[in-house]
Amino acid sequence: MRSVALQKGLAIAVPALVFGFLVAAQWATLAAPGSRDVGIRYIDPLTASLGRLQDEQTSLKAQLADVRAKLDQLQRAGAAQNGTVRDLSAQLDDLKRRAGLTDASGEGVVVTLDATRAAADLTQDRLPCFAPDLTDIVNAAWRGGARAVAIDGERIVASSSVYCVGGTIVVNGSIVSAPFTVTAVGPTSSILAVVDDPSQLSDLKRRRDQQVVDLRIASVPAVTLPAYGGPVVVRSATPQ
Amino acid sequence: MRSRVGGAAVAAVALLLGVLVVSQFRSRDVYSRSLEQETPESLTTLIADLNDRNRQLREEIFDLQLRVDRAQSQVSGGQGTLEESQRQLEQLEVFSAQSRVTGPGISIRVDGPFDDHALSDLVNELRNAGAEAIAVNDARVGPRSWFAAGANGDLVVDGTGVRGPWTVRSIGASDVLYVAMTRTGGIVGQFQLIYQRTRFTVTRENALDLPPLAAQ
Known part of the structure; x- marks a missing residue:
């Protein structure tokens, strides 16, 4: 008797649960940003062009890394032939490290940032721009004594800029995607002391508390950041 | 009669539960943007910016390849790479703000x-x-x-x-x-x-x- 009642209850509850799931999922899909847009016929070809340019950029960065490695190899060979070049090599190694042209490894702090789904639903017509937040996090990491910082693997160097085009972030001329990850290599305790300081990143933390952004901060015992892979442009500046 | 009321109550609770589970899941889910959500204007700007960056990368590769060829010839002649090292030193001193x-x-x-x-x-x-x-x-x-x-x-x-x-x-x-x-x-x-x-x-x-x- 009890078994029959249970079967009846399940026969009603399971389809109702599935129905509720489907109703909510469908509603959320219809409300998602972008799905209301109609007649934007150029999105697909433009996105395809962008994809091709990104692929080309990946290939160019690999070529650049290759030609830089060849030049380094030749310099080492040259140093073996010439004492002055040998002396300069040590200075060059130090400058490359300072400039962000070498990999950087060690303990560090990883900050991840994204909009919450709830916030995105509220700002359907205007994708959120996180560039100022990312530059604030980078600033806090340097202030905390970081030796190297990268946003989604793009090393921050003297020529780096972070900006938004719509809701897309461009770092070092490369598109980076959400969730955004700022990784800082350096003394974990002092970087965390700055990042966790309530007076720092206060706007970001307020929006985290309002569940507008998803902000996570974690220390890592070991991490490696790749060297800067972009051009080193010095045309107008002359050293004295 | 009692059984019908009970069944309706179970169905209503289950329906509500289904909605709540999805809503909760989505509110915790982070919102990952995709390029398809950008406007044609933004995509056009991004294309221009990437084109510009790729041009810079090609120029840098071309310039470095010339330097590699020159350094190769100097190393082959046993002269070392003094000229290349000095050039790179000056460039990196500027780039790292040391000079x-x-x-x-x-x-x-x-x-x-x-x-x-x-x-x-x-x-x-x-x-x-x-x-x-x-x-x-x-x-x-x-x-x-x-x-x-x-x-x-x-x-x-x-x-x-x-x-x-x-x-x-x-x-x-x-x-x-x-x-x-x-x-x-x-x-x-x-x-x-x-x-x-x-x-x-x-x-x-x-x-x-x-x-x-x-x-x-």
């Missing part, structure tokens, strides 16, 4: 209340416009420079207080830098709206002289 530098560019004088976030944004904008070397008054901005608010309205660059009025000097293609800063809707225009008691003056400069980064 005093001169060159054309622009200066932006900021006379009035200003803050560290705005200074950071200004430096970011100058870098985006191609600035090769930047200084705030006499404080050179380096690859790891940071900005903070100081006492009495001062700004702090790498831990050192810098008192206003501030002059942000940057070396680079002066016309490009000038237009990037002063264009309609550009950063200086935005500052003028936000800091209404502050005067911003942007000037093209034929020869700027910036100090090296302070010892860190």
